[in-house]
Amino acid sequence: MTNERDEVHPFEGRVDSPYWDGLGAGELRIQRCQRCERWSWPADWRCPACGGYEFRWERVEPVGRVYSWIRSHLPFVAAYADLVPYVNVLVELPQAGNARIMGLLTGDEDGIRIGAPLTGEFRPASPRTADLPVLTWSIDARAAA
Amino acid sequence: MTPRGVAAVGYGTTPYYKRGTSPHAERKLLLMAIDDAAAMAGIDPADIDGFVSYGADQQDGPRLTGPLGTRELRWSSLVWGGGGGGSAGAIAQAEAAILSGQAETVVVYRATAESTSGRLSSAVIQGVFGVQYRAHGIDAPAQALGLRTQRLLEADGVPASALKAVAQASYHHAGRTPHAVGRDVRLTDEAYDDARLIAEPVRLFDSSRENDAAAAIIFTSAERARDLTSTPVHLLGSAYGALGPRWGELDENHEPYAASSQAAPAHRVWKRTGLTAADVDVVQLYVNFTGPPVSALIDLGFCTADTAGEVLTFENLIAPSGSLPINTSGGDLAEGFLHGMGNAVEAVRQLRGESYNPVPDARVCLVAGGPISELSSVALFSTEPPA
Numbered sequence: 271m272t273n274e275r276d277e278v279h280p281f282e283g284r285v286d287s288p289y290w291d292g293l294g295a296g297e298l299r300i301q302r303c304q305r306c307e308r309w310s311w312p313a314d315w316r317c318p319a320c321g322g323y324e325f326r327w328e329r330v331e332p333v334g335r336v337y338s339w340i341r342s343h344l345p346f347v348a349a350y351a352d353l354v355p356y357v358n359v360l361v362e363l364p365q366a367g368n369a370r371i372m373g374l375l376t377g378d379e380d381g382i383r384i385g386a387p388l389t390g391e392f393r394p395a396s397p398r399t400a401d402l403p404v405l406t407w408s409i410d411a412r413a414a415a
Numbered sequence: 416m417t418p419r420g421v422a423a424v425g426y427g428t429t430p431y432y433k434r435g436t437s438p439h440a441e442r443k444l445l446l447m448a449i450d451d452a453a454a455m456a457g458i459d460p461a462d463i464d465g466f467v468s469y470g471a472d473q474q475d476g477p478r479l480t481g482p483l484g485t486r487e488l489r490w491s492s493l494v495w496g497g498g499g500g501g502s503a504g505a506i507a508q509a510e511a512a513i514l515s516g517q518a519e520t521v522v523v524y525r526a527t528a529e530s531t532s533g534r535l536s537s538a539v540i541q542g543v544f545g546v547q548y549r550a551h552g553i554d555a556p557a558q559a560l561g562l563r564t565q566r567l568l569e570a571d572g573v574p575a576s577a578l579k580a581v582a583q584a585s586y587h588h589a590g591r592t593p594h595a596v597g598r599d600v601r602l603t604d605e606a607y608d609d610a611r612l613i614a615e616p617v618r619l620f621d622s623s624r625e626n627d628a629a630a631a632i633i634f635t636s637a638e639r640a641r642d643l644t645s646t647p648v649h650l651l652g653s654a655y656g657a658l659g660p661r662w663g664e665l666d667e668n669h670e671p672y673a674a675s676s677q678a679a680p681a682h683r684v685w686k687r688t689g690l691t692a693a694d695v696d697v698v699q700l701y702v703n704f705t706g707p708p709v710s711a712l713i714d715l716g717f718c719t720a721d722t723a724g725e726v727l728t729f730e731n732l733i734a735p736s737g738s739l740p741i742n743t744s745g746g747d748l749a750e751g752f753l754h755g756m757g758n759a760v761e762a763v764r765q766l767r768g769e770s771y772n773p774v775p776d777a778r779v780c781l782v783a784g785g786p787i788s789e790l791s792s793v794a795l796f797s798t799e800p801p802a
Contacts, residue, residue, distance in 0.1 A: 274543070274544070274545035274546075275543070275545050275664050275666070276545055276546075276547075277545070286547070311666075311668055312547065312665055312666040312668055337566070337672075338562045338563070338565045338566040338569075338570075338672075339562070339565060340558055340561035340562050340565060340614045340615055340616075340617075341612070341614070341615035342552065342553075342558055342561075342613075342614045342615075343611065343612040343613060343614065343615070344555075344557075344613060344614070346552065346553070346554050346555040346557070346558055346614070347549060347552045347553070347554045349552070350552035353552070355612075355615075356552060358551055358552060358553055358558070358562075360562050360667050369668065370666075370667055370668050371547070371666075372547060372548060372551045372553060372666075372667065373551050374551050374552060383569070384565075384566065384569045384570050399550045399551070400546050400549050400550045402546060402550045404550050404551065
């Protein structure tokens, strides 16, 4: 089996390691090119716009909108089996060049639709989340109204 | 003399066994499929000098030359990319090998059996789903393809009826195909609608289920093909790849998001052959789930998002009466799932007049590999050589 896209050992060597560090510190950080300012997501080693290899990690607000969503009815990930059925959102971040990140939807699912505004909440690393800190998301009822 | 064209001269397939139940090891399945293809082509298996597969296949050429008694190995290659994206791309590599003179007799194949290549996850996804997915409970093609399909439905406005039509046409054709795993399923509206949800919007009958199986097609120059068989199936053109602005393994950040990645290889095949979707008599689509083939048909030019509802109906998609018959063996959903290899086999079968769902006077058949994959592929076959 081929390894995953960003696999490096140890974990700190991964190109997206600062992203996970940020979540652990309660900050959503997205990669941005130092030279041309292009938002870079998913994180990578080279900027396709200017060819640069220097990046910084910029803090952005943990808010976004639903780009797409699914409701899983099978325990595709064993650690999530007790949550079935659960909704995942693909969250678009307009404040970070429309970068898209995945997450679990918590709370009311009634307003789930593409474009719905979302607010993120930082969660500590746990066995459920592959021992990584994550953002979970809820539909922002006030903004949606 | 440099060959001017390439043709398929034989194919072989094993039965499609339920995953994990093949009585034979993976390589044995493949060797038997290659033997059948060679027998149909009327050639000695030892004369096969090129080997091409794709995706996660583990049976590379040097593993086959021993048991086949290969006289000279001249070409051995794999199309990178998960799933079935390279299923028609492997045909493109065979074409490149033959037209360039690197090899003369090339077998394109795919084999998988759980006893060798493991559970579905390791055999299919090739590590595509890293921790950016898994930490959130996403680790299966049904989920990632569900995200892309939801966008196709909700943002692009493709009606869900198009997905159902693909499923029903597939099972309809399987019902007349004796070896199809789904031959006994009657997929009524009720059966489809009432089936359990997998990863909304993906339902049970929108989903393929992987089998233990092997299939192989032997290609050679069109000139030599004419000496071997009265029914050579000519390859008019083939291509694989993807077209941006952003395609590749990008953790759901590719653009255009709900497109199929078929646009680029399709454009090259249309340009090279001078044909368009209107010239195609029958289509064999990659159907891991029913969303991607709908997206592919849009990118290939058979319909638009706006017309998908009226074009992609059960009546239109079935042989012999429909105007756009698809997956005439039942395809990945209902004949059996071998990462798309069965689609190319059915294309050859159809144009040799051997399909159980013959399309009247079919002359041109398109094979689409792995839409909504990081790369995808297209091959265009005909009963006639290129003009």
